[in-house]
Amino acid sequence: MIAYIVQRFLQSVLVMAAVGFVAFSLFAYVGDPITIMLGQDYNETERARLAAQLGLDRPFYVQFFKFAVNAMQGDFGISYRLARPVSAVIRERLPATLELSLVAAILALAVGLPMGVYTGLRRDSWLSRVFLTVSLIGVSLPTFLIGILLILVFAVILGWLPSFGRGQTVMLGWWSTGFLTASGLKALILPSITLCLFQLTLILRLVRSEMLEVLRTDYIKFARARGLRDRAVHFRHALRNTLVPVITIAGLQLGAIIAFAIITETVFQWPGMGLLFIQSVSATDIPVMAAYLCLISFVFVVINFIVDLLYYVVDPRLRIDRGAVGGHG
Amino acid sequence: MAEATEFSARQGVATPPPGVLKRAFDSDVFYSFRHSPITMLAAAITLLGFIGAIFAPWLATQNPFDLRTLNLMDASLPPAWIEGGEAKYLFGTDNQGRDVFSTILYGSRVSLLVGVGSVLLALVLGVGLGLLSGYVGGTIDAFIMRVADVQLSFPAILIALLIDGITRAILPREAHDAAAVYVLILSIGASGWVQYARTVRGSTMVEKNKEYVQAARVIGLHPVAIMLRHVLPNVMGPVLVIATIHLAVAIITEATLSFLGVGVPPTQPSLGTLIRIGNNFLFSGEWWITVFPGAALVIMVLAVNLLGDWLRDALNPKLR
Amino acid sequence: MSAPATRANRPLLDVRNLHVEFPTRRGRLVAVDDVSFHIDAGEVLGVVGESGAGKSLTGAAIIGLLEPPGRIAGGEVLLDGKRIDNLPAEQLRRIRGRQIGAVFQDPLTSLDPLFTVGQQLTETITTHLDLSESEARNRAIELLREVGIPGAERRIDHYPHQFSGGMRQRVVIALALCAQPRLIIADEPTTALDVSIQAQIITLLKRLCRDHGAAVMLVTHDMGVIAETADRVAVMYAGRIAEIGPVADVIQRPRHPYTVGLMGSIPKLDRAVPRLVQIEGSMPRLNAIPTGCAFNPRCPKVFERCRIERPELFPVGGSAAACWLHATTLAEAARG
Numbered sequence: 001m002i003a004y005i006v007q008r009f010l011q012s013v014l015v016m017a018a019v020g021f022v023a024f025s026l027f028a029y030v031g032d033p034i035t036i037m038l039g040q041d042y043n044e045t046e047r048a049r050l051a052a053q054l055g056l057d058r059p060f061y062v063q064f065f066k067f068a069v070n071a072m073q074g075d076f077g078i079s080y081r082l083a084r085p086v087s088a089v090i091r092e093r094l095p096a097t098l099e100l101s102l103v104a105a106i107l108a109l110a111v112g113l114p115m116g117v118y119t120g121l122r123r124d125s126w127l128s129r130v131f132l133t134v135s136l137i138g139v140s141l142p143t144f145l146i147g148i149l150l151i152l153v154f155a156v157i158l159g160w161l162p163s164f165g166r167g168q169t170v171m172l173g174w175w176s177t178g179f180l181t182a183s184g185l186k187a188l189i190l191p192s193i194t195l196c197l198f199q200l201t202l203i204l205r206l207v208r209s210e211m212l213e214v215l216r217t218d219y220i221k222f223a224r225a226r227g228l229r230d231r232a233v234h235f236r237h238a239l240r241n242t243l244v245p246v247i248t249i250a251g252l253q254l255g256a257i258i259a260f261a262i263i264t265e266t267v268f269q270w271p272g273m274g275l276l277f278i279q280s281v282s283a284t285d286i287p288v289m290a291a292y293l294c295l296i297s298f299v300f301v302v303i304n305f306i307v308d309l310l311y312y313v314v315d316p317r318l319r320i321d322r323g324a325v326g327g328h329g
Numbered sequence: 330m331a332e333a334t335e336f337s338a339r340q341g342v343a344t345p346p347p348g349v350l351k352r353a354f355d356s357d358v359f360y361s362f363r364h365s366p367i368t369m370l371a372a373a374i375t376l377l378g379f380i381g382a383i384f385a386p387w388l389a390t391q392n393p394f395d396l397r398t399l400n401l402m403d404a405s406l407p408p409a410w411i412e413g414g415e416a417k418y419l420f421g422t423d424n425q426g427r428d429v430f431s432t433i434l435y436g437s438r439v440s441l442l443v444g445v446g447s448v449l450l451a452l453v454l455g456v457g458l459g460l461l462s463g464y465v466g467g468t469i470d471a472f473i474m475r476v477a478d479v480q481l482s483f484p485a486i487l488i489a490l491l492i493d494g495i496t497r498a499i500l501p502r503e504a505h506d507a508a509a510v511y512v513l514i515l516s517i518g519a520s521g522w523v524q525y526a527r528t529v530r531g532s533t534m535v536e537k538n539k540e541y542v543q544a545a546r547v548i549g550l551h552p553v554a555i556m557l558r559h560v561l562p563n564v565m566g567p568v569l570v571i572a573t574i575h576l577a578v579a580i581i582t583e584a585t586l587s588f589l590g591v592g593v594p595p596t597q598p599s600l601g602t603l604i605r606i607g608n609n610f611l612f613s614g615e616w617w618i619t620v621f622p623g624a625a626l627v628i629m630v631l632a633v634n635l636l637g638d639w640l641r642d643a644l645n646p647k648l649r
Numbered sequence: 650m651s652a653p654a655t656r657a658n659r660p661l662l663d664v665r666n667l668h669v670e671f672p673t674r675r676g677r678l679v680a681v682d683d684v685s686f687h688i689d690a691g692e693v694l695g696v697v698g699e700s701g702a703g704k705s706l707t708g709a710a711i712i713g714l715l716e717p718p719g720r721i722a723g724g725e726v727l728l729d730g731k732r733i734d735n736l737p738a739e740q741l742r743r744i745r746g747r748q749i750g751a752v753f754q755d756p757l758t759s760l761d762p763l764f765t766v767g768q769q770l771t772e773t774i775t776t777h778l779d780l781s782e783s784e785a786r787n788r789a790i791e792l793l794r795e796v797g798i799p800g801a802e803r804r805i806d807h808y809p810h811q812f813s814g815g816m817r818q819r820v821v822i823a824l825a826l827c828a829q830p831r832l833i834i835a836d837e838p839t840t841a842l843d844v845s846i847q848a849q850i851i852t853l854l855k856r857l858c859r860d861h862g863a864a865v866m867l868v869t870h871d872m873g874v875i876a877e878t879a880d881r882v883a884v885m886y887a888g889r890i891a892e893i894g895p896v897a898d899v900i901q902r903p904r905h906p907y908t909v910g911l912m913g914s915i916p917k918l919d920r921a922v923p924r925l926v927q928i929e930g931s932m933p934r935l936n937a938i939p940t941g942c943a944f945n946p947r948c949p950k951v952f953e954r955c956r957i958e959r960p961e962l963f964p965v966g967g968s969a970a971a972c973w974l975h976a977t978t979l980a981e982a983a984r985g
Binding site for chain 2 (some may be wrong): 015018026136137139140141142143144145148149151152156163252256259260262263266277278280281282284286289293296297300
Binding site for chain 3 (some may be wrong): 218223227240
């Protein structure tokens with residue numbers, strides 16, 4: 001058990017280090033920060049002074065070490081575009097993105113999973129066909145277009161819901177939440193639907209195909225041959241086995257929601273990290289890009305780690321593995 | 330004796346050897362194609378989309394990016410069938426007097442170019458790395474698959490954004506605009522290779538231990554020749570399925586990047602750029618500037634997705 | 650139907666003119682073609698044949714677990730004189746496990762990997778019998794002990810992957826027996842096991858079924874297993890029964906040329922056979938079964954009638970064979 005966790009943890013650290021290196025390379029070698037900060041007009045003394053101040057004259061590994069130490073303390077330097085510390089900017093934007101992603105993730109799971117199970121079990125019913133058709137359309141509709149259509153219908157034509165922003169927020173310490181006001185909750189509806197729809201269809205299709213796969217296995221046939229009730233065969237045996245592979249991919253998909261929030265936030269002018277990232281890409285604001293990259297990877301690594309632990313809980317073959325039979329797909 | 334009796338036993342049901350065309354027509358894949366009207370419709374739409382894109386200069390009523398053909402008097406006209414619309418502007422015009430129908434034709438040209446280009450790039454990259462990984466194994470395999478794992482945990486759109494951001498920082502602005510299409514192909518293609526590589530690797534590992542590959546190795550065929558001639562044909566089915574579905578994803582990704590403003594420049598708009606431009610006029614009621622390019626995009630992607638779904642089921646009958 | 654129809658006591662399982670077919674776009678494939686046999690209470694019937702001969706499908710059809718699009722296209726299956734092939738799904742489910750137990754080929758894949766063997770046993774017991782959770786558990790431990798799993802009290806809480814293949818097949822047998830069914834359908838129960846373990850499992854299966862008074866339909870392609878275990882044997886070929894009768898008769902005096910070939914291909918220790926006999930050719934595919942007798946293209950004794958008319962089962966000695974060579978007596982009787 002402990003060996004398993006340690007191994008997974010070390011893997012996570014390794015991935016984080018690799019991403020950190022990419023981020024640092026961005027930081028150090030892409031574009032010329034001095035040109036970006038000083039503009040085209042500067043003399044050599046000014047340049048040297050700034051280079052020394054930013055530590056750019058140090059050897060490569062010293063710079064990387066310094067970057068890593070700073071990054072671990074949440075210090076990613078100063079945003080070129082906003083001329084403020086990156087950490088402060090991100091802290092302002094973080095709650096908006098996390099709240100939106102959380103609602104979207106819960107929606108995607110709570111709706112996608114039952115729909116997937118249903119279409120897997122009743123594969124020939126008309127409702128399954130409807131679900132599948134809708135899911136295919138869902139996969140074919142780009143997220144931004146869903147957002148635009150929702151805005152067109154519910155904000156422009158019907159005027160029921162706001163088309164942009166978070167509504168009123170309440171500060172809980174440094175965390176600004178939209179959960180506590182009516183306008184904040186109303187503002188969440190369209191963006192969270194937009195954000196969850198694509199993941200929802202993916203989860204639906206994934207659960208369905210895994211379910212069909214499991215229903216063909218010998219142990220399900222044998223469970224039927226033992227005369228177990230359909231309910232037990234479907235929801236005890238088939239569903240549990242379906243969840244094992246679904247957990248991994250669903251976990252990754254939920255992580256992807258935070259990254260996909262970039263699109264939704266742009267459409268709804270939602271003041272989160274995604275919008276910040278897009279603005280930074282357009283303005284080549286490298287420190288913010290690097291920080292965002294590190295933060296997103298951190299979220300992914302954490303989710304991956306949790307998924308691995310969940311796997312461990314769900315699959316006894318990992319828990320008590322005697323080496324002979326084992327592993328997972 | 331045994332052969333003779335077996336032959337006579339089969340004779341009753343055997344058909345004369347058909348020609349290649351006849352055999353293709355008779356194959357299971359084609360059978361399921363002919364018996365699925367939706368698939369045939371999807372194929373027709375896809376074909377129409379490609380024809381429209383390729384022959385845009387001849388099909389469009391105007392070149393929307395030639396300023397001389399534009400007339401500001403005709404700006405913001407609604408579609409032809411709505412009060413105030415004009416017959417020559419079927420889907421209406423935008424704020425600069427460009428015919429929306431023509432912009433869609435030109436836009437899908439860029440969209441499909443980027444889509445097909447990035448699929449080809451990802452395919453070559455993924456199939457190549459997958460073959461290498463599966464056939465050689467060992468450290469190379471472990472390394473490639475580890476990179477694939479890490480990359481797979483990041484959404485393609487994020488990787489594409491990142492690559493785009495980096496090239497933006499490296500290249501001067503004008504050069505970036507000029508190279509935008511290639512940058513997009515590079516970023517979308519590079520973010521999509523993993524699936525090909527994984528599938529091909531898996532199949533290669535199965536195939537390489539089969540006797541015919543072993544035999545090819547024994548008679549001294551070069552490994553590359555073995556892979557290309559013997560292993561590759563066996564993995565093409567699943568690769569074709571992935572490529573079809575990837576085409577839909579690539580078109581969406583391109584549209585999304587362009588919508589986010591980091592894709593192709595407005596002087597050479599794709600469908601995503603058109604939607605982005607039109608989005609600004611949504612609130613003033615000129616919905617057609619957004620809705621028609623959006624519908625064109627969705628219909629095209631839906632058709633390709635339907636083809637991909639059908640192909641997957643047709644090549645893998647046990648899934649049905 | 651052959652002679653057994655006139656029996657005074659009713660058979661436990663009576664399969665009459667069973668047809669199983671698979672609709673495909675190139676027409677229907679008939680996988681089980683007009684198969685009739687019966688099993689008496691406590692009897693072991695071996696069903697033998699090459700793979701694809703329809704033995705497993707016959708078993709699946711009896712317990713109503715044919716995989717779509719496969720379906721029963723005709724005939725009847727009677728359990729205790731009552732038809733079960735046309736029962737609604739829910740009633741058929743109550744019969745599975747309770748009246749008819751099943752043992753599948755591969756013990757490695759027959760058990761749900763995510764549940765302990767105890768959970769799988771108790772759920773089966775409480776589904777069919779009116780026992781409390783703890784009573785069911787005690788019964789489960791007892792069963793595990795009975796199938797020869799050492800340390801049953803401890804092993805009951807283990808997961809399938811913690812058992813070896815042979816031990817898992819013992820668990821599967823315990824699962825098949827746990828609601829005291831009167832018939833066990835064992836589909837190739839030893840094929841996936843090591844040779845050294847096969848005999849143990851067969852002996853166990855036979856002993857347990859005798860102790861519990863359960864009849865067995867033993868599907869296998871291993872004539873040796875049949876010889877040791879079965880009371881009667883049915884030889885299947887291309888979806889049809891070629892020969893059926895008491896094991897001793899069929900083995901020592903095979904009547905159907907296919908059975909003759911089958912017996913000739915088994916090495917014997919007690920007799921010096923110069924060389925093993927091989928049947929030429931291979932079993933036809935389902936879409937290319939010849940008219941007349943399905944075996945006619947491979948039959949060394951084939952004659953005109955075999956190619957035209959399909960033989961029914963004719964009684965010969967103690968058994969019955971579907972071969973025109975043995976038609977004389979009956980055919981004359983029927984026409985006379």
